[in-house]
Amino acid sequence: MQFSERLDRLTSSLIRELLALTQQPDMISFAGGLPAAGAMPPLALANLPPALRQYGTTDGEPELRAAIARQLTGLGRACRPDQVLVTSGSQQGLDLVAKLFIDPGTEVAVEAPSYLAALQAFRFFGAEFAELPLTAHGIDPQQLRETLRRRRPAFVYLIPTFQNPSGVCYDAATRTAVAEVLRETGVALLEDEPYRELVYEPCERTPICAKLGDAAPWMVMGSFSKTGIPGLRIGYIAASDDIHPQLVRIKQCTDLHTNRIGQWWANEFLQSADYLGHLDRLRAYYRAQRDAMQAGLETHFADLARWNRPHGGLFFWVELHEALDERALLERALARKVAFMPGSAFYANPPARQGRMRLNFSHSTPEQIDRGLRVLAETVRETSLPAGRRRIADQV
Numbered sequence: 604m605q606f607s608e609r610l611d612r613l614t615s616s617l618i619r620e621l622l623a624l625t626q627q628p629d630m631i632s633f634a635g636g637l638p639a640a641g642a643m644p645p646l647a648l649a650n651l652p653p654a655l656r657q658y659g660t661t662d663g664e665p666e667l668r669a670a671i672a673r674q675l676t677g678l679g680r681a682c683r684p685d686q687v688l689v690t691s692g693s694q695q696g697l698d699l700v701a702k703l704f705i706d707p708g709t710e711v712a713v714e715a716p717s718y719l720a721a722l723q724a725f726r727f728f729g730a731e732f733a734e735l736p737l738t739a740h741g742i743d744p745q746q747l748r749e750t751l752r753r754r755r756p757a758f759v760y761l762i763p764t765f766q767n768p769s770g771v772c773y774d775a776a777t778r779t780a781v782a783e784v785l786r787e788t789g790v791a792l793l794e795d796e797p798y799r800e801l802v803y804e805p806c807e808r809t810p811i812c813a814k815l816g817d818a819a820p821w822m823v824m825g826s827f828s829k830t831g832i833p834g835l836r837i838g839y840i841a842a843s844d845d846i847h848p849q850l851v852r853i854k855q856c857t858d859l860h861t862n863r864i865g866q867w868w869a870n871e872f873l874q875s876a877d878y879l880g881h882l883d884r885l886r887a888y889y890r891a892q893r894d895a896m897q898a899g900l901e902t903h904f905a906d907l908a909r910w911n912r913p914h915g916g917l918f919f920w921v922e923l924h925e926a927l928d929e930r931a932l933l934e935r936a937l938a939r940k941v942a943f944m945p946g947s948a949f950y951a952n953p954p955a956r957q958g959r960m961r962l963n964f965s966h967s968t969p970e971q972i973d974r975g976l977r978v979l980a981e982t983v984r985e986t987s988l989p990a991g992r993r994r995i996a997d998q999v
C-alpha cells in the first residue's frame with residue numbers, strides 16, 4: 604500500500620497514549636486538559652428545531668456566527684459575522700490553517716513551549732519551527748522582531764491568555780509590543796484563545812488581534828470546549844478578509860460543515876440568561892481546584908521545584924530543580940497511579956535539559972490533588988536518588 608509521504612511526519616500524541624491509561628478508575632490524572640464533568644452546563648436539546656436535521660452551510664449557523672462576531676467586536680477586534688467560520692472544535696481551525704499555509708519546509712513561529720496538538724498538526728504538513736521562548740510575561744517582542752525579519756515565517760501561532768502548557772498570560776505591554784511588531788512586518792497572526800473565560804484573578808486579556816486593526820492579517824480561534832461541552836466539538840476561527848474565504852473552501856472539502864445540533868446548542872448557551880452566571884460558577888469551581896493545587900505544591904514540592912500560580916486556565920507548569928529524565932519519572936508515577944504530562948512534549952525542538960511537568964487541576968478533586976502531589980513528590984525524590992539506592996527504594 605502506498606500512503607502519502609506526509610504520513611511519515613505524523614507523530615502519535617503522547618497525550619492520547621496517556622489518556623488511555625488514565626481511564627483506569629484508580630488513576631489520579633494531572634495529564635489531560637479535561638473540563639470537570641460536574642462543571643459542565645446541561646445538554647438540553649428538547650427545543651431543537653427539526654429543520655436542523657438537514658445539511659447546513661460550511662460557514663456555520665448565522666445566529667452563532669453573529670453572536671461570535673459581536674463578542675469579538677466587544678473585545679476590540681472589529682469583526683463581521685461573515686468573517687466567522689464555525690469549526691469542529693478549535694482543533695479543526697489548526698488543521699485548516701496548516702492546510703492553507705504550510706508546505707514542506709514552511710516556517711511557523713511558535714512559543715516554546717507550545718500546544719502539543721498544534722505542533723503536531725503543523726508538523727504533519729511539513730512545518731519547520733522558529734521557537735520563541737516564553738517568559739512570565741509572554742514572548743520577547745524584540746526576539747519576535749528579529750525572528751520575523753530573519754526567517755519570514757508564514758504565520759505566528761500564539762496562545763496569549765492562560766497558555767497551554769505554561770499558564771502564562773501575556774501582560775498589556777507585551778501584547779501591545781507584539782502587535783506593533785506584527786504591524787511592522789505584516790506577518791499573519793494565529794491567536795488561539797480557548798481558555799480566555801477561565802479567569803480566576805483580574806488580568807489583561809485584550810486579544811492581540813484587537814490591536815492590529817487592518818494593518819496585518821489575523822486569525823483568532825475560540826472554543827466552547829472549556830466553558831461548555833467538549834463532546835459537541837464546537838469552536839470557531841474568525842479571520843481577516845484576505846484569509847477567511849480560503850479557510851471556508853478548505854473546510855468544504857474537509858467535512859462540509861460542523862454539526863448543526865452542537866451549533867444550535869452553543870448559540871442557546873451563549874444567549875441564555877444564565878450564561879454569565881454559569882461562567883461565574885465555573886470560575887469559582889476551578890479557582891478552588893487551582894488553589895488546592897497551589898497548596899499541595901507548597902506542601903509537597905517546596906524544596907523540589909519552582910512554578911507560578913496561574914491566574915486562569917487549567918494548568919500549572921512545574922520546573923524541577925533537578926533535570927530528571929521525564930519519561931522515567933512518568934513511568935514510575937504511572938506505576939503509582941499518578942499521571943502528568945512531561946514538559947518536553949510541548950517543545951517543537953525538545954530542550955536538552957529535562958525536568959518539567961504540566962499538571963492539570965480541573966479534573967481531580969482537591970483531595971485527589973493533594974494525594975496525587977504527595978505521591979508525585981515521593982516519585983521525584985526516588986527518581987533523583989543515585990541508581991543503587993533507587994533500586995532499593997523500588998523494592999520497598
Ligand SMILES: Cc1ncc(COP(=O)(O)O)c(C=O)c1O
Binds near residue numbers: 691692694828833837
Ligand atoms: C491551546 C489549545 N488550542 C486548541 C485546543 C483544542 O480545543 P477544542 O478542539 O476542544 O476546541 C486546545 C485543547 O485543549 C488547546 O489547549
